[in-house]
Amino acid sequence: MPRKLPDALSAVVDQLARLPGLGPKSALRAAMTLLRWPEGETRRFGAAVYDLRDRLHLCPQCGALTDVTPCSLCSDPARSRDMLCVTADWDSMLTIEAGGFYSGLYFILGSLPVAAGAGDDGADLRRLDERVAGGEIKEVVLALGATVEAEQAESLLCARLRRRLPDLCVSRLAQGINLAQEVRFVDRDTLRQSFKYRQHLEYFNPRPASSAE
Numbered sequence: 001m002p003r004k005l006p007d008a009l010s011a012v013v014d015q016l017a018r019l020p021g022l023g024p025k026s027a028l029r030a031a032m033t034l035l036r037w038p039e040g041e042t043r044r045f046g047a048a049v050y051d052l053r054d055r056l057h058l059c060p061q062c063g064a065l066t067d068v069t070p071c072s073l074c075s076d077p078a079r080s081r082d083m084l085c086v087t088a089d090w091d092s093m094l095t096i097e098a099g100g101f102y103s104g105l106y107f108i109l110g111s112l113p114v115a116a117g118a119g120d121d122g123a124d125l126r127r128l129d130e131r132v133a134g135g136e137i138k139e140v141v142l143a144l145g146a147t148v149e150a151e152q153a154e155s156l157l158c159a160r161l162r163r164r165l166p167d168l169c170v171s172r173l174a175q176g177i178n179l180a181q182e183v184r185f186v187d188r189d190t191l192r193q194s195f196k197y198r199q200h201l202e203y204f205n206p207r208p209a210s211s212a213e
C-alpha cells in the first residue's frame with residue numbers, strides 16, 4: 001500500500017495536479033522542487049499566487065486582467081483611440097497583441113453574446129454600448145473567430161452596433177482563418193492577413209479607422 005503523503009504536501013500536490021498538463025506524478029515532482037528551493041523563494045512563489053487574486057482585476061474599459069486602472073494598454077497614449085477590436089477572451093487579445101500589427105484599443109467580451117432570451121443577461125452588450133458611446137471610436141473590428149457561434153455573435157453585435165450608431169464602421173476578420181478555429185489558436189501571420197483584409201460588414205459602411213496596417 002503506498003505511503004500517505006504528509007497533509008501539507010498532499011494539499012499542494014492535489015492543487016498542482018489540477019493544473020493543465022500536470023498529473024499526480026508531475027505535481028509531486030513540482031511540489032518537491034518547491035520544497036528544495038531556498039525558503040525565501042518558495043514564500044515569494046506563494047505570495048505571487050496570492051497576488052493573482054488580491055491585486056488583479058478586470059480593466060473597466062477593455063476587460064483585460066490588470067493591476068492598474070485603467071490597464072496599461074488602455075492608458076497608453078501611443079494607441080489609436082478610433083479603433084476598437086472586440087475579442088471573445090483575453091487569450092485572443094494577447095494573440096493579436098503579440099502580432100504587433102494592431103495599434104488600436106480592445107474590448108474583451110466575457111462570453112459570446114447569443115440571441116436574446118437564450119441565456120445571455122446582456123451585461124457584456126451593455127458594457128460594449130457604453131464603450132463605443134461618445135463618438136471617439138470610428139471602427140469596431142469583430143475578431144471572434146470562425147466558429148458558428150462566433151459568426152452568430154458577430155451578426156448580432158453588428159446589427160446592434162449599427163442600429164445604435166449608424167455612422168460606426170463595423171468589420172470582421174477576413175476568412176483567412178480556418179472554419180471552426182478560435183482566434184487564440186491562429187498563427188501570427190494568418191492573423192495579420194486576416195486583419196489587413198478584414199471584411200466590412202455593410203455595403204454603405206463609413207470609412208474604416210487606420211489603426212491596423
Ligand SMILES: [Zn+2]
Pocket residue numbers: 059060061062063064070071072073074075
Ligand atoms: Zn484596459
